[in-house]
Amino acid sequence: GPDIIFFWVARMIMAGYRFQHNKPFSNVFFTSIIRDKIGRKMSKSLGNSPDPLDLIANYGADGLRFGLMRIAPTGTDVRFDENQISEGRNFANKLYNATRFRLMQGDARGGTAPHYSSVHISIISKLKQLHADVEKALADYEFNALIQTLYQFFWNEYCDRFLEAVKGDLKDGADPATRAATLTTMDTVLRHYLALLHPVMPHITEELWASLGFAEGNGGLPLMRTPLPSAENLLAGLDESRITLANTQAAALYETANKARNLKAEYDLSNNKNVSFILKTPHDVPQDILSRLAILANAKSVIRDAAYSSPKGTPAALTPLGELFLPLEGLIDxxxxxxxxxxxxxxxxxxxxxxxxxxxxxxxxxxxxxxxxxxxxxxxxxxxxxxxxxxxxxxxxx
CATH class of the missing domain: 1.10.287.380 (Valyl-tRNA synthetase, C-terminal domain)
Known part of the structure; x- marks a missing residue:
């Protein structure tokens, strides 16, 4: 902390010159001072300092570390709030549940050549960008930005979007090639993500790394002794135009799904799975996108109809895929x-x-x-x- 710079860092510098005849280091990172809710420094005399062991017992060591780093922007003191630490535990639970969901699906190897769709390519593209963002945040000592980047990718991009969009690929009777692509993509994301997250949450990532069998395929090495996977080979063999198209289609899918859910919510149809949407557009929309849109919108179907003429009063929303209609006949009084x-x-x-x-x-x-x-x-x-x-x-x- 900046309050002990002279007593600690300055003495180390002087000792380095005295005994090593050289400066001992080039960089000093000033950590945030953690204060109580009203801005006072924590001290035993004030009795405003929580016992770290109690916090670890309630939220886990990884949850405590993650929660603190998430609320500690560089150069700004932190007002401690235990509710923020609970977010670290919630994230650990999310990570555990996503891994358990993958383990429930079985082996990805089945002799079927994977058939990758736009959502598969898009999440791997975002994973590749995550590598670059993490590297930059670490190089700049922006640990708060590092946590936010890791959190946003896993919670929003991977769990809320990708996993929801591909659940149909894992059902009985699904296309084997598409299933293989989904499982392979999940393994790729988890392998890279656990390695990137490991310095922040070492305990749970090490356990999940072993649970997923990644240690066995790596000569038995634990995650802490495994070199960081390279991002260079991600999307190898795909040209930029295909990657750009996949990212565009996936972004359009997710935005359209949000608008479809909003339309349902406006008329209290959020939990109604018998809803059918009509997508009016002159452009071709891959059936893969329409099927995934129905899953994300929790709807029976999404039908593309370029000549659709909507009855008066039909709710509609303009989306990146086209004009989306929600026929209400038979759904509401x-x-x-x-x-x-x-x-x-x-x-x-x-x-x-x-x-x-x-x-x-x-x-x-x-x-x-x-x-x-x-x-x-x-x-x-x-x-x-x-x-x-x-x-x-x-x-x-x-």
Whole structure:
């Protein structure tokens, strides 16, 4: 920490010149000082310092390390919050569950030549970029950025997107070549990712490395003695145009899936698997993309129809793949939905009136702290946006 630079680092420098006749090191990293919630330095006399062993017992050593590094930007003191440490434990659970899901699928080797689709190529492309991002973060001593990069890739790109998109590849009766591609891709991602994460979470990564059989295929070497896998051979043999196309198609798939789920949520159909979407576009869309879109949207099907003429009031969203329609016939009671929206609009109108009255009160605006006034303005804007959205939905049902 910067508070002991003279007492520790300066003495090491002087001792290095005295006994080695040379400077002992070239770089000094200033760690963040961990303070309590109100900004005080932790000390035994204040009694505001948690026992690290208790934290390790609750969240694991890896969870504690990950959680602390995630909230420690370079050059800024950290206000300790145990809820942030629980995020480290949650991430460890996510990593464990994703690995267990892979182990449940069996061996990837089955004599079938893998058939890689856009989602496979895209996640490997992102894995290759992850190598570069991790290398840069380490070179720049940006450990907080390192953690955020590792977290975002695994939680968002790999688990929330890729694994959800490929679940259909692992069902009974799925195409063997596609299944082989999915399992091989999962193994590639996990092999590289565990190695990249190892310096941050050494215990769980070592255990999962052995569980997945990676140590056996590496002469029995544990992960801590295994050289970092090279990213150079990732996507070897694929030209840049194919990789670019795969990334574009995968990004379009995931964005369209988000909009499809939003359409379902607007009409309380989030858990309804009997929904069918219509994708209106003059462009060809691979069946692989349409099938994965249905899985991600938790829908019965997604049908491409370039000549689709939507009935009045059909909910729609403009997506990278084309215009997406959600036919509501047989899915909702229109009159009941109108009543529900009417009740919601009445509630919102009351909230808007309450907020507007506050902001119209000169005494409140002049005496309240600026952050409270700004918070009220943001609240009013949110209610007005929600009102506009619900009015549009109500009009579409008329």
């Amino acid at each position: 229109v009159e009941a939905e109108k009543e529900r929206l009417g009740r919601e609009l009445d509630k919102i109108a009351r909230e808007i009136a309450k907020s507007a009255a506050k902001l119209g009160n000169a005494g409140f605006v002049e005496r309240a702290p600026a952050e409270v006034v700004n918070q009220e303005k943001a609240r009013l804007a949110d209610w007005e946006a929600k009102q506009s959205q619900l009015k549009g939905m109500l009009d579409s049902l008329s």
